[in-house]
């Protein structure tokens with residue numbers, strides 16, 4: 001890609017970002033996914049973890065916020081190509097000159113940024129209702145980790161969307177895919193509780209490293225080198241996801257053009 | 266080099282019939298068609314429902330991979346090299362789908378302008394101009410969900426012109442438009458042609474093809490059965506006249522009897538509320554009327570008109586009275 | 589006698605209808621995903637969070653709580669879908685037009701979901717025994733079966749009410765989802781009721797599931813049926829109250845619709 005292409009693609013991603021925000025902001029399903037459910041999880045976890053002492057409030061805020069991020073990405077990002085097909089715009093998306101991944105990138109970015117509200121919501125709730133002191137121990141590292149988290153999630157979403165378009169079978173498991181990721185990524189309890197054979201799965205999930213960095217920097221338990229390791233893993237995985245999604249999207253769209261499934265009849 | 270070149274193009278669909286014992290069935294939608302459209306030409310694809318027009322357009326717009334043959338648009342193969350084509354073509358498929366209903370008309374256009382790499386400053390002027398052009402100047406700020414079908418169709422037309430494409434594919438562009446809207450749209454198409462755009466248009470309406478197209482291909486059951494200028498196609502039926510008979514309750518056996526008469530070329534039937542229009546193409550002109558009346562004796566017959574053939578009659582003859 | 593026969597027929601028709609709806613909703617893969625895999629991951633997550641918080645010894649508290657909570661999946665989503673389904677299929681005006689006893693038809697609709705919901709709970713408990721070492725050696729199986737039946741009935745009662753709310757509101761799914769996570773907080777599936785503030789406990793006792801979960805825990809622990817009878821009796825009553833509320837709301841919607849003449853709007 002040359003400079004002009006980069007500029008065009010950035011502009012398209014921004015346009016997709018803008019359009020996605022405006023189309024989804026008033027939606028009740030979105031409201032539920034990014035606010036109601038994470039808040040409910042926060043309430044549950046707050047009551048449940050009381051037994052382990054008050055130091056867990058921030059842990060719950062971060063963890064429940066991460067569940068909101070994942071659920072939003074799963075349902076909205078995962079369906080982003082499918083959604084174009086339902087609205088009848090997928091043909092237009094395929095027939096226009098910008099790579100469709102650029103569009104999905106912009107959409108996912110909007111979803112992930114919007115879902116940051118999950119964490120904000122849980123934070124306000126914990127502060128107001130549970131009167132917990134919620135001081136982030138390493139604020140600078142935390143904010144930087146949030147930046148990496150956005151990249152990690154957005155690129156992860158790029159992989160899911162073509163998979164859901166490719167396979168109806170996988171898509172039927174969409175509802176059942178919320179909790180496994182909550183568990184594998186250690187959002188609300190450490191993955192050490194899981195059987196050892198699941199650990200490699202956690203390691204290839206960028207949200208796991210995101211949760212580890214965010215948890216570590218809020219509680220101050222993580223050393224700088226550990227945080228940097230998490231960032232490095234997020235970037236490496238993001239690169240791998242980009243590569244994988246590029247390949248998958250090509251296959252999936254080629255298949256759709258071959259078997260005439262761009263449009264639902 | 267012609268902007269559109271099609272050689273032995275073919276496309277099949279595999280479908281399944283039956284719910285329990287599913288049987289695979291292959292439909293040949295486009296069956297070995299070849300044609301070329303020269304620069305600045307307005308070329309029409311004409312054919313009855315299911316003829317394969319949309320399938321052809323989808324292959325040419327890189328949305329569907331051909332099962333056989335080749336198609337090149339602006340010199341690039343539609344299957345192997347779709348990217349350069351997509352930048353330089355515009356397309357619409359008739360109907361209201363394919364817009365973002367939760368966004369306003371302007372926002373839809375803005376979004377597509379950015380997808381097509383139109384610079385924002387250029388896009389602003391272009392959107393205002395196009396909204397005027399399609400008659401949506403004062404409704405652009407409203408959400409598309411409140412638009413009528415015709416308004417959505419107009420918005421599609423504006424959308425496809427955003428990036429000033431060199432080649433346009435218009436699949437039934439006037440579908441869903443009221444007569445005034447359809448006439449305005451034909452003006453737009455004529456203006457585009459005056460700008461030397463290459464246009465491929467599909468339609469059911471003969472007069473539309475007659476009024477607009479320089480050349481027309483008649484397609485039926487996936488095959489091109491005639492390709493010529495509208496004038497020349499009319500020439501196919503210049504030796505015929507058309508007798509139109511308004512009749513009330515035509516029994517099938519009478520229709521068959523008329524079809525079987527030696528001087529009758531083709532018969533087509535248009536069903537209206539309580540009556541039918543039977544159109545008979547014949548070499549005998551007005552002299553055929555007494556024989557026809559005799560064949561229909563006992564039936565209530567309304568008006569009888571004898572006239573010169575139109576492109577529509579040529580088309581009816583070509584597809585064998587099915588339209 | 590004739591009235592009874594008509595009602596029985598309506599009941600069966602309702603049951604058949606929602607069974608068919610259920611069946612199309614549950615193609616094999618979808619069935620596997622929503623009826624086998626979903627219960628598993630839900631129970632796993634909450635049980636692990638629970639044992640992380642309070643120790644391994646409490647695992648059975650969370651397993652049983654979340655398994656019985658699954659009754660609400662059918663009770664809420666299944667039942668609201670077959671009540672609200674009318675709106676999508678456009679048969680509601682036709683339904684309003686029949687003089688038949690609507691209560692019979694209503695219960696018929698919920699009936700298949702009660703059966704299916706019981707299966708889901710059993711599936712959840714089975715996962716608990718197979719994967720999480722849930723101890724069933726002391727369990728009072730007959731009592732437990734009764735407890736599961738009653739709990740599924742009462743959550744279906746809530747489902748009927750929500751389904752009728754769905755008839756007048758467009759955000760059916762939002763209401764259902766919120767009700768489901770609300771139950772998760774209030775039912776005692778994951779938080780011991782005693783840990784909730786007093787006002788929240790009052791809400792808990794006014795909702796289905798709470799008593800059913802408590803009774804199920806006791807029965808798996810070996811309690812006698814007699815000792816949980818007050819809990820189960822309360823759950824039945826509560827379920828009946830919700831069914832009646834749902835039914836009254838349905839009648840109200842029907843009257844409003846007829847008065848405004850806008851049946852199609854629903």
Ligand SMILES: Nc1ncnc2c1ncn2[C@@H]1O[C@H](COP(=O)(O)OP(=O)(O)OP(=O)(O)O)[C@@H](O)[C@H]1O
Nearest residue numbers: 260278280292294313314315316317318319320321
């Ligand atoms: N996705 C598909 N799967 C299976 N069959 C298809 C598909 N798309 C088109 N067909 C079949 O291919 C044939 C040609 O369809 P096509 O849409 O190209 O016709 P058309 O000329 O555009 O008709 P119309 O005037 O009704 O728009 C029809 O028999 C149609 O049923």
Ligand SMILES: [Mg+2]
Nearest residue numbers: 318319320436
């Ligand atoms: Mg067509």
